[in-house]
Amino acid sequence: MARPIEVFFWPTPNGHKITIDLEEMMLDYVLRPVNIGAGDQFKPDFMRISPNNRMPAIIDPDGPGGEAVSVFESGAILQYLGRKSGKFYPAGERQRVEVEEWLFWQVASLGPMSGQAGHFKNYAPKLVDDPAKLEYAQRRYLNEVNRLYGVLNHRLAGREYLAGEYSIADMAAWPWTRNYVSYDQNLDAFPHLKAWHERMKERPAVRRAIDKGAALRAKALAEQPPEELARAARILFGQTAASVDDAAKQASAIKPI
Numbered sequence: 528m529a530r531p532i533e534v535f536f537w538p539t540p541n542g543h544k545i546t547i548d549l550e551e552m553m554l555d556y557v558l559r560p561v562n563i564g565a566g567d568q569f570k571p572d573f574m575r576i577s578p579n580n581r582m583p584a585i586i587d588p589d590g591p592g593g594e595a596v597s598v599f600e601s602g603a604i605l606q607y608l609g610r611k612s613g614k615f616y617p618a619g620e621r622q623r624v625e626v627e628e629w630l631f632w633q634v635a636s637l638g639p640m641s642g643q644a645g646h647f648k649n650y651a652p653k654l655v656d657d658p659a660k661l662e663y664a665q666r667r668y669l670n671e672v673n674r675l676y677g678v679l680n681h682r683l684a685g686r687e688y689l690a691g692e693y694s695i696a697d698m699a700a701w702p703w704t705r706n707y708v709s710y711d712q713n714l715d716a717f718p719h720l721k722a723w724h725e726r727m728k729e730r731p732a733v734r735r736a737i738d739k740g741a742a743l744r745a746k747a748l749a750e751q752p753p754e755e756l757a758r759a760a761r762i763l764f765g766q767t768a769a770s771v772d773d774a775a776k777q778a779s780a781i782k783p784i
């Protein structure tokens with residue numbers, strides 16, 4: 528009998544890509560919370576499967592050849608699970624290329640640009656003395672998200688899903704459009720994107736994944752001491768190579784699986 532896939536997860540857009548995918552593929556999984564505000568992404572056990580100290584990551588105990596395998600990077604995880612399940616990642620080369628174009632577009636553009644837009648709009652103003660200094664960075668990234676939403680909107684004109692059939696590309700992109708308000712966007716300006724957004728939101732597997740993430744977040748917030756917020760900002764926004772060196776030193780004592 529297949530053993531559950533361990534999902535190293537926190538309820539953010541990158542985390543939700545994987546839980547949506549697992550729900551859609553009906554694969555058994557167990558959540559291993561990685562509280563990124565508390566610094567769990569630097570723990571040696573996590574770093575040995577995710578050397579970039581970012582979640583999500585997975586361990587599939589029934590990997591290739593029946594041996595456990597770990598995978599980090601959400602795009603690589605989606606491709607791995609697509610190959611494993613044979614679902615939502617077509618085998619035909621022409622269709623696969625189309626899925627990969629939009630999957631890589633998400634991991635290289637929509638995700639990072641939205642992440643920076645959200646950072647400069649929502650977090651940075653609380654961290655700097657003079658918020659006026661943020662104006663250029665805010666405009667740069669919010670404009671870029673606006674452009675990317677325009678790209679999505681054009682792509683989805685006359686199409687239900689990004690690569691024709693519903694695929695891992697949609698599962699990757701949708702979580703990054705979910706909180707469009709926090710990137711100052713109005714979906715009424717993007718009718719095809721809006722229709723796709725609603726279509727995705729109504730999928731039972733998507734709803735289950737979002738509900739599980741919300742339950743985990745509610746539990747973490749209820750247990751979070753009040754000083755945690757300032758500490759989380761230091762952990763999340765003050766990282767340099769030295770942070771990786773320190774964590775890697777601790778992790779190097781443990782053999783990779």
Ligand SMILES: N[C@@H](CCC(=O)N[C@@H](CS)C(=O)NCC(=O)O)C(=O)O
Pocket residue numbers: 539540541542563568580581582583599600601602634762763
């Ligand atoms: N390229 C990575 C990005 C993952 C990523 O940025 N994860 C964020 C949460 S959305 C994280 O783990 N942040 C921890 C930190 O910033 O220290 C992927 O697609 O998996």
